[in-house]
Amino acid sequence: MNHEKSIHSLDSETMLYRFVKWLHSQPELTRVVITAAIGTVLAWITYEVVYALNGLAARATTSWVIAFTIGIFRQHHLHRTLSFPAARLSYGDSLRREVLASITVIVASAGLNYALAVLVGLHHRLAWIACLVSVAMLEYALMKLFVFRSRRSQARQ
Numbered sequence: 001m002n003h004e005k006s007i008h009s010l011d012s013e014t015m016l017y018r019f020v021k022w023l024h025s026q027p028e029l030t031r032v033v034i035t036a037a038i039g040t041v042l043a044w045i046t047y048e049v050v051y052a053l054n055g056l057a058a059r060a061t062t063s064w065v066i067a068f069t070i071g072i073f074r075q076h077h078l079h080r081t082l083s084f085p086a087a088r089l090s091y092g093d094s095l096r097r098e099v100l101a102s103i104t105v106i107v108a109s110a111g112l113n114y115a116l117a118v119l120v121g122l123h124h125r126l127a128w129i130a131c132l133v134s135v136a137m138l139e140y141a142l143m144k145l146f147v148f149r150s151r152r153s154q155a156r157q
Contacts, residue, residue: 024085032140035082039075040132046070047128060117060124064131065110072102076147084148094147101142109135 023031047067056062076098080087087094109131116127 020082023082028083031083032079032143035078036136038082039071039078042074043067043071043132044128046074051124058114058118060127061110061114063124064113064128065106068102068106068109072098079143079148084143087148089148097147098143101139101147104142105135105139108138 023034026034047063050067050070051059051063054063054066073095076095080091080094089097112134113127113131116122116130117124122130
């Protein structure tokens with residue numbers, strides 16, 4: 001049975017390796033979009049769990065902020081390993097930049113989420129989708145121009 005389990009594990013690892021290798025061979029925008037899709041599914045699951053457990057006021061907005069904060073670390077790792085594998089910054093430097101960039105996104109999107117869910121009365125899942133869509137381009141620009149842009153590569157250009 002252990003032998004059978006290790007064979008299945010090896011097949012999964014091989015599939016994952018092939019997927020990552022294939023993804024790294026794609027143009028940057030394709031890598032970013034696929035990584036964002038993976039992250040969106042994980043973000044939705046995180047949001048739903050947080051929302052279900054959240055007893056705070058402005059439940060939709062506080063759930064958005066908590067889930068988004070959790071997602072900073074997950075998305076950074078996904079984008080670092082899948083979207084921008086050739087990043088020259090250390091992991092810690094790019095993570096610090098990600099946290100700084102995310103502060104901007106959290107403030108803007110929390111305000112939007114509050115306006116939609118609390119003031120307008122939009123269903124919390126629709127407010128989540130609206131916030132996600134509305135910050136997507138801002139997040140991409142911040143990743144491309146700030147988070148994963150190394151000073152060494154800028155000096156060479």
